Amino acid sequence: MRAPNANEILLQVEGVALAFGGVRALRDVSFNVKKGEIRAIIGPNGAGKTSMLNVVNGFYHPNHGAITFKGSTRSKMQPFEAARGGIARTFQNVALFKGMSALDNIMAGRTLKVRRGLLWQALRYGPALAEEVEHRRKVEEIIDFLEIETIRKVPVGRLPYGLQKRVELGRALAMEPDLLLLDEPMAGMNVEEKEDMSRFIVDVNNHYGTTIALIEHDMAVVMDLSDRVAVLDHGVKIADGTPDEVKKSQAVIDAYLGVAH
Amino acid sequence: QNEQFIPILSYRTGPYAVNGAPYANGVVDYYNLINERDGGINGVKILTEECETGYATDKGVECYERLKSKGPTGAAFINPLSTGITFALTEKTATDKIPIITMGYGRADSKNGAVFAYNFPLLGTYWSAADLAIQQVAKELGGFDKLKGRKISLLYHDSPYGKEPIPMLQVLAQKYGFEFTPIPVTHPGVEQKSQWLAIRQNRPDYVLVWGWGVMNSTAIKEAAAVAYPRDKMIGVWWSGAEPDVTPAGDQATGYKALMLQHGAGKFPVHADIEKHIYAKGKGSTEPVKIGEVLYNRGMVNAMLGVEAIRKAQEKFGKKPLTGEQVRWGLENLVLTDTRIKELGFEGMLKPVSISCSDHEGARYGRVQQWDGKAWKVISDWSTADESLIEPLVTDVSAKYAAEKKIKPRDCAKET
Amino acid sequence: MLYREAGQFKATYAEDMAIFPIRQDRIALAVLLGIAFIGVPLLASFRIWPFSTDYLLWAILLPFLILALAAIGTNILVGYCGQISLGSGAFMAIGAYSAYKLATGIHIPLAWLGFAIAIPPLPVLASILLGGFMAAGAGILFGIPSLRIKGLYLAVATLAAQFFFDWAFLRLPWFTNYAPSGSVNAPELDFFGMVVRTPVERYLLCLTFATVMAVLAKNLVRGNLGRQWMAIRDMDIAAELIGIRPLYAKLTAFAVSSFVIGVAGALWAFVYLGSWEPLAFSIDRSLELLFMVIIGGLGSIMGSFIGAAFILIVPIMLNVIPTKLGLPLSTQAITHLQFIIFGSLICYLLIKEPHGFARLISIGKEKLRLWPFPY
Amino acid sequence: MIALGQFLEVLIGGLMSGVLYSLVALGFVLIFKASGVFNYAQGAMVLLAGLALVRALDLLVANGLPLWVAVILAIGFAAVIMAATAWLIERFVIGPLVNQDGLTLFMSTIGVTFVIESAAEMIFGSDVYPLRLFPTDAWFLFEGLFPGGILVNKLDVWGALIAGVLVAGLAVFFQRTKTGRALRAVADDHLAAHSVGIPISWIWFVVWLVAGLVALVAATVWGTKLGVQFSITFLALKALPVLIIGGLTSIPGAIVGGLIVGAGEKLAEVYLGPSIGGGIEYWFAYVLALAVLLLRPQGLFGERIIERV
Amino acid sequence: MSIAKVVVAATTEATALILSVNNIEVVYDHVILVLKGVSLEVPRGGIVALLGANGAGKTTTLKAVSNLLHAERGEVTKGSILFNGVEVKSLSPNDVVRRGCIQVMEGRRAFPHLTVEENILTGAFTRTDGKLAIAQDLERVYAYFPRLKERRSSTAGYTSGGEQQMCVIGRALMSRPKMILLDEPSMGLAPQIVEEIFEIVKDLNAKEGVSFLLAEQNTNMALRYASHGYILENGRVVMDGEAHALAANEDVKEFYLGVAGEKRKSYRDVKHYKRRKRWLA
Numbered sequence A: 001m002r003a004p005n006a007n008e009i010l011l012q013v014e015g016v017a018l019a020f021g022g023v024r025a026l027r028d029v030s031f032n033v034k035k036g037e038i039r040a041i042i043g044p045n046g047a048g049k050t051s052m053l054n055v056v057n058g059f060y061h062p063n064h065g066a067i068t069f070k071g072s073t074r075s076k077m078q079p080f081e082a083a084r085g086g087i088a089r090t091f092q093n094v095a096l097f098k099g100m101s102a103l104d105n106i107m108a109g110r111t112l113k114v115r116r117g118l119l120w121q122a123l124r125y126g127p128a129l130a131e132e133v134e135h136r137r138k139v140e141e142i143i144d145f146l147e148i149e150t151i152r153k154v155p156v157g158r159l160p161y162g163l164q165k166r167v168e169l170g171r172a173l174a175m176e177p178d179l180l181l182l183d184e185p186m187a188g189m190n191v192e193e194k195e196d197m198s199r200f201i202v203d204v205n206n207h208y209g210t211t212i213a214l215i216e217h218d219m220a221v222v223m224d225l226s227d228r229v230a231v232l233d234h235g236v237k238i239a240d241g242t243p244d245e246v247k248k249s250q251a252v253i254d255a256y257l258g259v260a261h
Numbered sequence B: 001q002n003e004q005f006i007p008i009l010s011y012r013t014g015p016y017a018v019n020g021a022p023y024a025n026g027v028v029d030y031y032n033l034i035n036e037r038d039g040g041i042n043g044v045k046i047l048t049e050e051c052e053t054g055y056a057t058d059k060g061v062e063c064y065e066r067l068k069s070k071g072p073t074g075a076a077f078i079n080p081l082s083t084g085i086t087f088a089l090t091e092k093t094a095t096d097k098i099p100i101i102t103m104g105y106g107r108a109d110s111k112n113g114a115v116f117a118y119n120f121p122l123l124g125t126y127w128s129a130a131d132l133a134i135q136q137v138a139k140e141l142g143g144f145d146k147l148k149g150r151k152i153s154l155l156y157h158d159s160p161y162g163k164e165p166i167p168m169l170q171v172l173a174q175k176y177g178f179e180f181t182p183i184p185v186t187h188p189g190v191e192q193k194s195q196w197l198a199i200r201q202n203r204p205d206y207v208l209v210w211g212w213g214v215m216n217s218t219a220i221k222e223a224a225a226v227a228y229p230r231d232k233m234i235g236v237w238w239s240g241a242e243p244d245v246t247p248a249g250d251q252a253t254g255y256k257a258l259m260l261q262h263g264a265g266k267f268p269v270h271a272d273i274e275k276h277i278y279a280k281g282k283g284s285t286e287p288v289k290i291g292e293v294l295y296n297r298g299m300v301n302a303m304l305g306v307e308a309i310r311k312a313q314e315k316f317g318k319k320p321l322t323g324e325q326v327r328w329g330l331e332n333l334v335l336t337d338t339r340i341k342e343l344g345f346e347g348m349l350k351p352v353s354i355s356c357s358d359h360e361g362a363r364y365g366r367v368q369q370w371d372g373k374a375w376k377v378i379s380d381w382s383t384a385d386e387s388l389i390e391p392l393v394t395d396v397s398a399k400y401a402a403e404k405k406i407k408p409r410d411c412a413k414e415t
Numbered sequence C: 001m002l003y004r005e006a007g008q009f010k011a012t013y014a015e016d017m018a019i020f021p022i023r024q025d026r027i028a029l030a031v032l033l034g035i036a037f038i039g040v041p042l043l044a045s046f047r048i049w050p051f052s053t054d055y056l057l058w059a060i061l062l063p064f065l066i067l068a069l070a071a072i073g074t075n076i077l078v079g080y081c082g083q084i085s086l087g088s089g090a091f092m093a094i095g096a097y098s099a100y101k102l103a104t105g106i107h108i109p110l111a112w113l114g115f116a117i118a119i120p121p122l123p124v125l126a127s128i129l130l131g132g133f134m135a136a137g138a139g140i141l142f143g144i145p146s147l148r149i150k151g152l153y154l155a156v157a158t159l160a161a162q163f164f165f166d167w168a169f170l171r172l173p174w175f176t177n178y179a180p181s182g183s184v185n186a187p188e189l190d191f192f193g194m195v196v197r198t199p200v201e202r203y204l205l206c207l208t209f210a211t212v213m214a215v216l217a218k219n220l221v222r223g224n225l226g227r228q229w230m231a232i233r234d235m236d237i238a239a240e241l242i243g244i245r246p247l248y249a250k251l252t253a254f255a256v257s258s259f260v261i262g263v264a265g266a267l268w269a270f271v272y273l274g275s276w277e278p279l280a281f282s283i284d285r286s287l288e289l290l291f292m293v294i295i296g297g298l299g300s301i302m303g304s305f306i307g308a309a310f311i312l313i314v315p316i317m318l319n320v321i322p323t324k325l326g327l328p329l330s331t332q333a334i335t336h337l338q339f340i341i342f343g344s345l346i347c348y349l350l351i352k353e354p355h356g357f358a359r360l361i362s363i364g365k366e367k368l369r370l371w372p373f374p375y
Numbered sequence D: 001m002i003a004l005g006q007f008l009e010v011l012i013g014g015l016m017s018g019v020l021y022s023l024v025a026l027g028f029v030l031i032f033k034a035s036g037v038f039n040y041a042q043g044a045m046v047l048l049a050g051l052a053l054v055r056a057l058d059l060l061v062a063n064g065l066p067l068w069v070a071v072i073l074a075i076g077f078a079a080v081i082m083a084a085t086a087w088l089i090e091r092f093v094i095g096p097l098v099n100q101d102g103l104t105l106f107m108s109t110i111g112v113t114f115v116i117e118s119a120a121e122m123i124f125g126s127d128v129y130p131l132r133l134f135p136t137d138a139w140f141l142f143e144g145l146f147p148g149g150i151l152v153n154k155l156d157v158w159g160a161l162i163a164g165v166l167v168a169g170l171a172v173f174f175q176r177t178k179t180g181r182a183l184r185a186v187a188d189d190h191l192a193a194h195s196v197g198i199p200i201s202w203i204w205f206v207v208w209l210v211a212g213l214v215a216l217v218a219a220t221v222w223g224t225k226l227g228v229q230f231s232i233t234f235l236a237l238k239a240l241p242v243l244i245i246g247g248l249t250s251i252p253g254a255i256v257g258g259l260i261v262g263a264g265e266k267l268a269e270v271y272l273g274p275s276i277g278g279g280i281e282y283w284f285a286y287v288l289a290l291a292v293l294l295l296r297p298q299g300l301f302g303e304r305i306i307e308r309v
Numbered sequence E: 001m002s003i004a005k006v007v008v009a010a011t012t013e014a015t016a017l018i019l020s021v022n023n024i025e026v027v028y029d030h031v032i033l034v035l036k037g038v039s040l041e042v043p044r045g046g047i048v049a050l051l052g053a054n055g056a057g058k059t060t061t062l063k064a065v066s067n068l069l070h071a072e073r074g075e076v077t078k079g080s081i082l083f084n085g086v087e088v089k090s091l092s093p094n095d096v097v098r099r100g101c102i103q104v105m106e107g108r109r110a111f112p113h114l115t116v117e118e119n120i121l122t123g124a125f126t127r128t129d130g131k132l133a134i135a136q137d138l139e140r141v142y143a144y145f146p147r148l149k150e151r152r153s154s155t156a157g158y159t160s161g162g163e164q165q166m167c168v169i170g171r172a173l174m175s176r177p178k179m180i181l182l183d184e185p186s187m188g189l190a191p192q193i194v195e196e197i198f199e200i201v202k203d204l205n206a207k208e209g210v211s212f213l214l215a216e217q218n219t220n221m222a223l224r225y226a227s228h229g230y231i232l233e234n235g236r237v238v239m240d241g242e243a244h245a246l247a248a249n250e251d252v253k254e255f256y257l258g259v260a261g262e263k264r265k266s267y268r269d270v271k272h273y274k275r276r277k278r279w280l281a
């Protein structure tokens, strides 16, 4: 079961600053994610949350600061290196591969695990086929887990928004990541669907021990799920702590919540 | 089914249509004339089908494949109207035993009928043309010895067509001691500014033009723009028709071109065409265009084909013939002045005599000059110098034979 | 009722992953292959209609197979990997000329190094395949810009390859073995002592190539590499973030695509044209291939075949029909009409089904499955 | 001195002819900017405009009208033809393809190209029709300084002037007007543009019309240069590198691209060409374009390609 | 659109209803049947909520109303939609807007290459009441969303998800519509802004009589502000009624409001694995 190891820090973000022209998306932000926890990042629109995730998985290169992941420190890396290191994510604006079926989308998540090269794949025989079947089996497990069996073969472009988000989660899970970054996984869902999604997140966290960093605007979800919450506003970290602590912080109430929750 | 099938590969669309269409019209009208006036060749009606190649080699091959076995006996011969297509078809036609008539174009080495049994580059190859052009230059300069040290450039369509004269011109440059510069123009030839700026800087004494389609008129206009004298330009016979000069307007005045024997104008046969075809509303173009250079060339070309069939019928009977039989007709075709007169082509054509060793049949040429309104013949007949061409033909065709493992025929034994 | 998968259960993933999971499709395919490999050659050798002349084989089936192969190559790059290329013609040319050089022997004197690269003439099959590899190499080279340049910009940039190779084969006499005309002849098609000459033999040769390469291509596109390509196509940023290396995915797509196109080019030159000049692989060819994959269906191997058939056959039909009907039009007008109809037909198809015949077929199948209910 | 004179001559000639390409490239930019359609048919539209113009002109002159009246009437006629074309294209091709991806739209314009080319030739004839609206002879400048002077073609100068005026006008139209803004919105997202009530069909008709008029202008210049004939359509291919160097969405970019391509390819052809075989300008322009794109993937002045997750 | 038709359609009933959707069927790609007979009504000056799970067909319904389906290869094959008494099918999408019905599309469809301000201004395309009025409305939008003012000259494609969402809503307000079709307006917005948006809805509705059709997942909010609600499942309306009545319904409470019995349960404790019973569809 779930046992956040309080001492082991999986990800450490140190003094990260990021600017686009005049827009200072992040200003000297530091925070950490401990192994096995569910870590939430919240903040008003345009606070720099998505930018933070982008920095963590190498899509943005920070102007300052360093990122330590699994003990190795870097200021710059390429996205696929982050992926190889074990960071997976979902996106705020669904970023699925529109022309592919749900199954293929999730299978694509296994790319890093594929061993057989081009020629083997072209022959699709013997070991290559066996490998493909093995990946398929793993992916089917994920499909079962997310309860999307019926839509496996549907091109994702045709799926309603909520299911697309689920497929996206599946794709990230297929990478068997150590750290899973979720950018507003529950936007555009009704309560029931949010419940489902919450359950998936909690289960992933419990069963696979995957560490999760999560951006979400639904406070109920954030408060229920997360172990610790970091709050950003205008690129500055204004609070960090357990949900209860954060909820009470006046700075957070002013900048974000509006009313005390 | 007493019909002789003749395919017509033409181009009436695309960048070369301006030149392709009048030629095809001449061809079509002449075949119609034979049917309408004579009821066919000795009673064998001519059946034609056109296929649009757009002057593109692959389309040409496709057309050939489509049409080669039509009609009761298959195609009598094929006339691809493009040197590129000729190259692509040379081997196929030999296998299929269908003669390929390339009047005034095609591969120059195919004059050697011993190796190229099915190719007929009638009335003049590009090597003959190159020689005729240099003869004209020499004449204007006052003798072959004056060629020494001169600069002559060749502005050519960058395709098998344009490249064909280069080996011959190199031979000639060596012999007469002039400096020869080939200048390629990329298909289709609308953009020649840099070529002409280079010419302006290099100042050649003469520029030979081996162009086709829009390239010709553009060359003349660009020459005018850099003030290169037009009367120092000599075009090959495919660069000397009305559409090549009219777009340039006054700027074309003085421009010269070789003639593939005939020029523009009407001859007795045209009267027949007007009477039997156009009077009945069956013409394929506007009546004013009858007698244009390329129209006439189409007619000559069609006439030679028809006469070859007629000749072959003498041997094989008055019925539809196979390509192989027509080839015999071609190879034994002799047109005397009398016969040419009978056919109504007097003044358009000198005598022709084709044989196994000489598939060209004649290599006469003249030079015409555009005076702003019409083409004027400015030179007398001259003949390409065989002593220069023949060694090159022998040499190159022997190479081809070796490469293709063709055993040359012994022309002495052919009848 | 005929077209149902009811009652067909798949017990293993491998079965579910077959190319045609539905039995009816498999049967149709088997019949088609039977006709292609056995029926057609039989009919042709006994000269039974419609094969009483070589026309159908030579002028339609042969170019169809070769261009379909080239279309598969184009589809891999454009349809699967989303890299629009207007340079397919050039890669066909590279295949053709490399194969030609290899088949006739290569001699590069490197005087300043004191030796020469000399490769003796290679067998035809080796030349064709190596021609494909040369094209793949060039494809990789010209694919490198795709890492930075995207979309229509890339499309125009690929024209650099098109025009460069057009030029190179036209102007550098080495490629044409110094043929004065620039037009070259294919060597004899000798496959391990078996000389391919007749149309039927040529047809079978191309059919074999097309079938084998289509299967290999299909395997690739439904395997992991294919998924990488499609991921890059659909959303390259997300692909990168899940661990797909754009460099690898794009360059393999360029390589595989160019290889297939290169082989097709070599076949086009050796088997179909026999003698050719660079204009046979001009930009028009590139556009034609692009049409084939779009009309056929982007991202569909079978669509490539259908697209090739359509683009090839419609103009021929348009050409034949007016003569058959004996329309009283000038030949010029007929030719223009053909182009007008062809152009309109293309627009019509794109409007009717922007995803091509492949999609049309899958919708058709869907309808069949639901039949007799409309939805 | 001679060498310098020659260099200048090639350079100036190149710059000028580059601007002539820009005239065609402008039409591309217009349509792309306003609808995201990469219009391959632009070259065909130049042909159509040119044919309509020259045939009407010939007819009117033959009927004894004074030249200037005939020119005005003929231009009017050609403009009407272009308007009809724009309407037909919008109504039957581009309109129904709303919200499809760029490649499909691009291919559909190739289909349109076939139709326009053939219809134009069928209606107006397929010969070469000379057109003389501008002087085509040359000035020889600085004859005192350089032997033979530096050749500058008058037609090129006219072309450059016209292109300059067009660019200024169109640039203002796009950046400063409400319609200009709507056009750019449509190019970004057809569906969203629909949803805010931008009448896409009307907008597209206007844009294709303007592009048609630009084609007409190009036709007057190019028709004078080449004669009005089928080969004018090949200009489309010469305009493409110009287009992407400048950036598909930038009107001034079309001119700058033209200058770069023109000067680059002519210098390359004259100074580099002879040593490697000649005829290099076709690909040189594209390689130049490729090089520019590697530095700036959206062309020199094109809109940035947005990448965000 | 002929005047006669408009007049005939403008019956008393039509004046009371700004929008009526009558038993429509929608098919995508000729084969995918998505709406299987949906009917709903929006009274003039009303706020109607359209609820339902993912894929129920809310977006499709809204697109059918604003006539945007065509561009997505969808088609209304049956039924009719009357906006202000006029059959929508006969109008082009921009006519619909001109007549006062604008849609805020889901998925933050801002024009990426335009700046935030340019984006907002495109919303005023159909307006003819002069620059001044437009400038005033622009200021009003900025007053609603101060964040947009801060980012007014940024390229919209580079703004954050929430900023884009505000931009799209602001854009729609610029057309001064009689009716707004809001598709998931709250998606991706911070709680404060969500409140703000619903306040704007209420404000516009009360002060300017703008009608709203609101597809929303935030059922809680939606039912708080709406007067009426429809629940869509699998392309059918399975339940409709007064908003407060719906909010009181046990099933709605459980499935859409996340309230079991009286207490809200924690997201961590959700245990059900497979779908529970649904309404009989």
Ligand SMILES: Nc1ncnc2c1ncn2[C@@H]1O[C@H](COP(=O)(O)OP(=O)(O)OP(=O)(O)O)[C@@H](O)[C@H]1O
Pocket (backbone or CB within 6 Å): A157, A158, A159, A160, A161, A162, A163, A188, E028, E029, E032, E034, E052, E053, E054, E055, E056, E057, E058, E059, E060, E061, E072, E106
């Ligand atoms: N363009 C399309 N082509 C095919 N099917 C589509 C298309 N758009 C939507 N669908 C299908 O229509 C159904 C309804 O989709 P719609 O987007 O209307 O749902 P929704 O209620 O808005 O869902 P969500 O809450 O997720 O936005 C879905 O099952 C979806 O798969």
Ligand SMILES: Nc1ncnc2c1ncn2[C@@H]1O[C@H](COP(=O)(O)OP(=O)(O)OP(=O)(O)O)[C@@H](O)[C@H]1O
Pocket (backbone or CB within 6 Å): A020, A023, A024, A025, A043, A044, A045, A046, A047, A048, A049, A050, A051, A052, A092, D308, E151, E154, E158, E159, E160, E161, E162, E163, E188
């Ligand atoms: N690539 C970029 N170029 C320019 N500005 C950017 C870029 N990426 C982000 N920004 C700006 O940085 C700020 C932070 O954006 P970010 O997407 O991180 O916000 P967020 O916290 O995720 O907001 P939301 O909750 O609305 O998604 C925004 O103002 C945004 O406009």
Ligand SMILES: CC(C)C[C@H](N)C(=O)O
Pocket (backbone or CB within 6 Å): B080, B081, B082, B083, B084, B105, B106, B161, B211, B212, B238
């Ligand atoms: C009429 C044509 C055959 C001339 C052409 N330019 C060629 O020789 O190829």
Ligand SMILES: [Mg+2]
Pocket (backbone or CB within 6 Å): A049, A050, A051, A092, E160, E161, E162
């Ligand atoms: Mg965000």
Ligand SMILES: [Mg+2]
Pocket (backbone or CB within 6 Å): A161, E058, E059, E060, E106, E183
């Ligand atoms: Mg929706």
